[in-house]
Amino acid sequence: xxxxxxxxxxxxxxxxxxxxxxxxxxxxxxxxxxxxxxxxxxxxxxxxxxxxxxxxxxxxxxxxxxxxxxxxxxxxxxxxxxxxxxxxxxxxxxxxxxxxxxxxxxxxxxxxx
Amino acid sequence: xxxxxxxxxxxxxxxxxxxxxxxxxxxxxxxxxxxxxxxxxxxxxxxxxxxxxxxxxxxxxxxxxxxxxxxxxxxxxxxxxxxxxxxxxxxxxxxxxxxxxxxxxxxxxxxxx
Numbered sequence: 018x019x020x021x022x023x024x025x026x027x028x029x030x031x032x033x034x035x036x037x038x039x040x041x042x043x044x045x046x047x048x049x050x051x052x053x054x055x056x057x058x059x060x061x062x063x064x065x066x067x068x069x070x071x072x073x074x075x076x077x078x079x080x081x082x083x084x085x086x087x088x089x090x091x092x093x094x095x096x097x098x099x100x101x102x103x104x105x106x107x108x109x110x111x112x113x114x115x116x117x118x119x120x121x122x123x124x125x126x127x128x129x130x
Numbered sequence: 131x132x133x134x135x136x137x138x139x140x141x142x143x144x145x146x147x148x149x150x151x152x153x154x155x156x157x158x159x160x161x162x163x164x165x166x167x168x169x170x171x172x173x174x175x176x177x178x179x180x181x182x183x184x185x186x187x188x189x190x191x192x193x194x195x196x197x198x199x200x201x202x203x204x205x206x207x208x209x210x211x212x213x214x215x216x217x218x219x220x221x222x223x224x225x226x227x228x229x230x231x232x233x234x235x236x237x238x239x240x241x242x243x
Contacts, residue, residue: 020172048230059134059220059234060173067230105172109230116161116180117188118232120172 021106021121029127036093038124040106045086047110050118051078054103063104064091086111096128133157134235136221141240143215151206151238153221159233160226162204166190167218167237176219179204180226208240215242 022041030036040049048067052060064075066082066089073080079092089106103123110116134155143149153162161180165173175188179198193212198204204223208215221235 050230050232052234057218057237057239059136059236062231062233065231107173107232109232117175117178118163118173118230120165120174122170122172 021108021119023104023106023121023124025124026122027125027127029129030096031129032096032098034096036096036100036126037090038092038104038126039088039090040108040121041088042108042119043087044108044113045111046108046114046119047086048108049080049082049089050107050109051080051089051091052105052107054105054123056102060105093126096126098128098130101126101128134221134223134233136219136235136238139236139238141238143240143242145242146210147242148207148209149215149240149242151208151219151221151240153204153206153235155202155204155221155223155235157223157225157233158201159223160201161224162198163222163224163232164188164194164196164204164206165220165222167220173220176206208242215240 051063054060064080071082077094081090105123106121107118109118137152163178164176177196179185195207224232
């Protein structure tokens with residue numbers, strides 16, 4: 018099945034900097050989800066988006082559901098060392114995928130002290 | 131304390147042996163999923179179940195089998211027919227209806243030699 022595209026693939030930032038990453042698809046989705054995964058652990062749900070154009074925050078994290086329904090963005094403000102990990106996006110619904118979820122390959126974030 | 135448990139965390143098997151991975155949830159979620167994660171790739175869907183006694187194949191079901199005899203349990207069997215079984219396996223669940231927030235267990239790392 019199709020997977021989503023995430024960029025950048027990896028990024029190295031200084032502690033305190035803001036981070037932006039995005040997720041794109043050739044198909045439209047009804048729901049976008051963002052997860053964070055630490056090494057050897059299961060992904061943890063950060064934010065769920067249900068409506069095109071929606072902007073949702075969770076602490077220092079802000080995510081947006083793209084207006085075309087084919088993309089989503091995640092921003093992290095004032096990064097800290099515990100932000101290190103892999104960030105995955107997932108799309109759900111739309112005409113091509115029904116109830117199931119499609120995942121991106123992840124953006125690996127490293128935070129330098 | 132609600133959540134999803136997977137056991138064991140690490141599993142080692144010889145080639146040619148079947149092995150069953152456990153997944154239990156006490157969130158009263160209706161739908162349960164099994165994913166496979168390989169390095170540098172997004173999660174790929176193996177099987178999913180929307181309701182007890184019913185399950186559907188995902189994108190990479192060959193060499194795997196599941197059962198859903200109880201709402202809280204969704205075990206995955208990796209059979210000897212699976213060509214490349216070494217991977218990190220993740221179980222997930224979600225409440226049915228309009229919620230598409232999918233939650234993951236901690237994962238089981240299976241190594242077959």
